Amino acid sequence: MPKKSKKTRKKQKKEYRDEKKRVNEELLSALRDPTVVVMADTLKIRGALKKWNRYYCVLKPGLLIVYKHKKADRGDWIGTVLLNHCELIERPSKKDGFCFKLYHPMDMSIWGNRGPLGQSFGSFTLNPLNTSFLICRAPSDQAGRCWMDALELSFKCTGLLKKTMNELDVKDESSVMDSQRDESRMSRDSDGDDIRGTIVSETDAEKHFQEIDDVPDEDHEDGKMSETSDTIREAFTESAWIQSPKEVFGPDGSLTEEVGEENKSLIWTLLKQIRPGMDLSKVVLPTFILEPRSFLEKLADYYYHADLIAEAVAEPDPFERIVKITKFFLSGFYKKPKGLKKPYNPILGETFRCKWEHPDGSTTFYIAEQVSHHPPVSSLFITNRKAGFNISGTILAKSKYYGNSLSAILVGKLRLTLLNLGETYIVNLPYANCKGIMIGTMTMELGGEVNIECEKTGYKTTLDFKLKPMLGGAYNQIEGSIKYGSDRLASIEGAWDGVIRIKGPDGKKELWNPTPDVIKTRLPRYEINMDDQSEWESAKLWRHVTEAISNEDQYKATEEKTALENDQRARAKSGIPHETKFFKKLNGDEYSYIHADYRPWDKNNDIQQVENNYVVKTISRHSKSKAGPSDQLGSDNTSEASESDEEIVAPKIKKKVVVPTTSKPIQPPVPDERIKEMEHKFDLAIRRMEAANERQSARTINAIQSTLLFVFVVTSVVQSIFMFFMFRKSSA
16 A cells, blocks of 8 residues: 655645534534523532532533533533433432433543633532533423433434534535525624524424434445445455364363372472472473363353343343343353363463354454463453443463462453443452362362452442362352342352352342253354464464374473473563563553454444454444545554544545534543543542441441440339339338
């Protein structure tokens, strides 16, 4: 592809800056114009401290402006809500009036950065408003319904406003569309600024709303038909997938294994080199205890029932939603390896990918990479935008030796995000405990406490994987509960490789049971053919070791494994820093997939998710910018595009009428990471204060009750003594 000249790039940058300036002017003109008002009235709004205050709210096309008082002076402006970022729902409430909620589905900011008169900072309030949502209360049910209807109208009027603005631009440059032009007028606001308004005919408005309901198949930006899905598929070649070999399941019940006589001497030699409490990540293990696949592939075993997440996405009740998320989490443990085996420790730079096909036609993609060797850190990303979820995680694998047992500990958390709901569930993993290394039968169990928590909804599942005690008890037992705050709503018990039951408000029922019929519903997994894999993909990287283990040639397996590990040590000693391929490091020890797309699925525009060379993209009917098919699919569908890239591919300004449904919404500037961190710390501080207040209130109530009880007891004793002396005196 030929490089663009310096002159062309300068021209594109200038056009990009002009376009940003024009969008700013449109926003400010809509804010200033006093005639463009859908509705205005006083509402009660709940702040971050969960207290209600009265504010005067002015609803304009695409905007909700909040003032302290009805006079709405310059100093009374508090903030401006950008409605094109919001979802609207009715919120049930025990109090009088009608309650509704405006919120961002991805839990991001809903506020603009400018006031109606260009203010940069809103008026100070003792009860600050929330960043990602706004809870409002109208005085009556009728007034609330009016606000709901007005907000729905304002959502649609956002496009109508942009359309009339574009028509004004066309008129200023003497466009030929005389019949479609609106009459322009000039007016002045209280500060003397020039304002341009528009009179929109009823016919134009009806056409606009009809266009919103019936999305056209044409690309109105350049007047050409958009590409069909076949054309787009030709521009982006999908990887060649083949179905994975049939799975091999270990035996039911506890996972045990007797060590062969020929291998006992190797174990004793290994045990002499280590001491209790030692980390085994740097110890070279014998090949006979290895499972012939990589740890990156082993982590994919948890997602054969990923279709259960789609059920949680469709569940409207947050309690039932976390029950279904818990069910999905428990569905990943019942598959056991054939014998007590440990997967290969991944080589630095090693990658693995696979996918699962869902019955609804969607696809779940799994991408994993070994991003660090010492300590051994694996990063993974699972995505199925059509089913409505993404999963990301960074796992640090540790092994500890305790004499007669050793533990494999997975340090790190998974983040399961429901895209349409903007909810993120934080999950940690249990550890694997292998006992009976020196004395007794070698047995593997899962142990530790697992938490599944959603900060947005407030629900939390706690699961306790129990180790079998020395006397009595059973293997693979699990207990847990689901709580909302401190209220226990349900209890969970059973075996993590068998039947698990839940007892909740509706009584006791079966939560998960891996019966043969359920096992048959495991999603079919697909992988890349060995010949098409790169040298750093798990199966190809370890192929010689795997072949030797399959042929029961332990010497050959050890030789091939040692060659890979020596090559890794040589790269580490070279002093050249390792660069990750598909993940980038964030703050701390977290890594994120560089092609991650957290947008909710758009049924009207998105067609299919595809993968090529570890890059997962979404095929869409309409492109975001004016570019060729290859350019459209070559740009990542993420929110992490750089400013320079945005300037290069920025569309030219078109002085034509643009249909509002295909025009680009006004995007607020992305807040700085420090601001996000401060907001998060502020929210945590508020929650801690609330929790401390609740604890203090409980202590105060207990103290009062104890004091009253003490006074009652003392009074009773005194009264009894008094009655005793009175009785003696009267009898004497």
